[in-house]
Amino acid sequence: MRRVAKLSAACLTTAALALAATACGKTSSDDASSSSSSGGGKGGVKIGLAYDVGGRGDRSFNDSAARGADKAEKQFGGSIKELTAKTSDTEADREQRLQDLADAGYNPIVAVGYAYAPSVQKIAAKYPKTSFGIVDSVVDGKNIDSITFTEEQSSYLAGVAAALKTKKNHIGFIGGVDNPLIKKFQAGYAQGVHDTNPKVKVDVQYLSHGQDTSGFSSPDKGQQAAQGMLDNGADVIYTAAGSSGTGAIEAVNGVKGAWAIGVDSDQYNIPGMEKYKSSILTSAVKNVDVGVFDFIQSVKNGKPLSGNNVYSLAKGGVSLATSGGYLKDIQPKLDAAKQQIVDGKIKVKTTP
Template sequence: MRRVSKIAAASVATAALAFTATACGESSTESSGAGNGKLRIGMAYDVGGRGDNSFNDSAARGLDKAKAELGAETKELTAKSGETPADREQRLASLAEGGYNPVIGVGFAYKDSIDKVAAKFPDTTFGLIDSVSKHKNVDSIVFTEEQGSYLAGVAAALKSKDGKIGFIGGVDLPLIKKFAAGFQQGVKETDPKASVQIQYLSTGSDLSGFGSPDKGKAAAKGMLDKGIDVIFAAAGGSGAGAIEAVAAKPGTWAIGVDSDQAKDPALAKYAGSIMTSVVKNVDTGVFELAKSVKDGKPLTGTHAYSLAENGVSLTTTGGHLKDIQAKLDEARKKIVDGQIKVKTTL
């Protein structure tokens, strides 16, 4: 059992709710062979599931690595848009009842459901991504998003012509505000004269801001019209709209989130405008949990994957950071060494 310090507060939201919902409700993919003693992993994705080129796909990469390196058999279920907490609970329970262990919930929305189901299946190890459970059979996998965002802020400040920079958050929830806080701090500590306009696409329990590319595009266009030339969108599927808007205006930059969005096939034609992406390596957490179960020593407790262990990072696709890499490396070292304390709130 892993013994780690508890983080100060549980993350209650994620920037990675994708906008593509399964048309007929829950979808499922399952590898062949069951009941033969192999490691069997149950994955419960959030809306968008495998193929969202963002948060869910990062988890899927960890699953694929477990299949390739650990010989795991898997079952993947995907949430549908507008479902109830009971739907999520049933999804997790069905995986546990089917003998899958570990069972992993991708995203904050599974927190309450995992709390309930983990209590009913004490011999099953559960993984919870982007939130924290106190149950002894749950591995809570969280990330220091603010640290990666700080580096993105440094890059934005160094690349902006006039120091006019924008941040688009999907929803004004604590996790998204971690992205905003780190980003703004990175900008201001690099260029005190720079300004950061922060805008959220929806508020409170309205999660539509994570799945509305049209809203992302409109928000980005509004910023561009005001002279902002670097925009970081931590807004799930809505970020694609922001990237599209930026690409339409030469001389401006977009910063992606969660996965390397310059490598997203759906965004390929805009890749030249994507300076970098703030990546959360969810695949690392998924694979480490799977391996621990296979080894008979299941990870439990809370683990915050930090910049120091490459839990978060900036992508370098396209070579757009080459001219400022030394300054980014310097900032990274100061964060890792504790010289820079990155804020988690604005």
């Protein structure tokens, strides 16, 4: 779902054009707040969440962030305020969203998605006593925790699984938008496939390009792309495209013997996906919830995390889901590949 690089003043303009690598369907005017069962008693935290497009309910990336905040709210008390982006957002919109949370006294504030990078850098500087976290980008600042992941590593394992499960030596990858972050998913997947079986063909399709982020919030586009790949002979399809992935999974579910690979959350266990369980081979899980919880906990404990905190395969930051038991026959090979990555014997690419 790009090699994460530090933001400098020179690259802020470019970064501002980037939109985060997941999507669903709320708008920037959508907001929600919730109070913990403890009633926000003494010692509770006021958590501000600025979601990427899609927000809570995308069954993927944003939902994972929400789980981390929910866990913190339950454990520490307090409240959560949620604001959600829309695809037409400007940089001013993102800045205002963060500033609104800061002005309302929320601390910490978590920006979900690298589209927020320039706005986090700007607003964090204006509120030095507030701790900011950002998912999927590295932003310098004493009060900023950059929460990043090695998505290519879990995608590699998904590629190994796909290569071992395909009956036709023909599989597919669907990306939401052709940006550097999503290309990390593609790169790892393709490498895992070809390291396992060089004869397997990998079809690649992106649903939108450049500043058009509709590829992250269009299940119909995901379904059409997957159907095209299935018609062309692919029998395993991995989709890294936010809520568009639900459409791809639906298409795969309609073809006997075909497999879908989910992303970010363990989509086999996501509410609303029950009827597709028989077709979800696995999911390349990105534990955004762990990074978000760690950050909130650090603020609660008075020792806010800062700098770039990388959640890797070795640290349990990414993984390959085993729900459904469909990987049991190939688990030893997956375990071996995982260990080689952890040991540094396999270097996973971050660009196709």
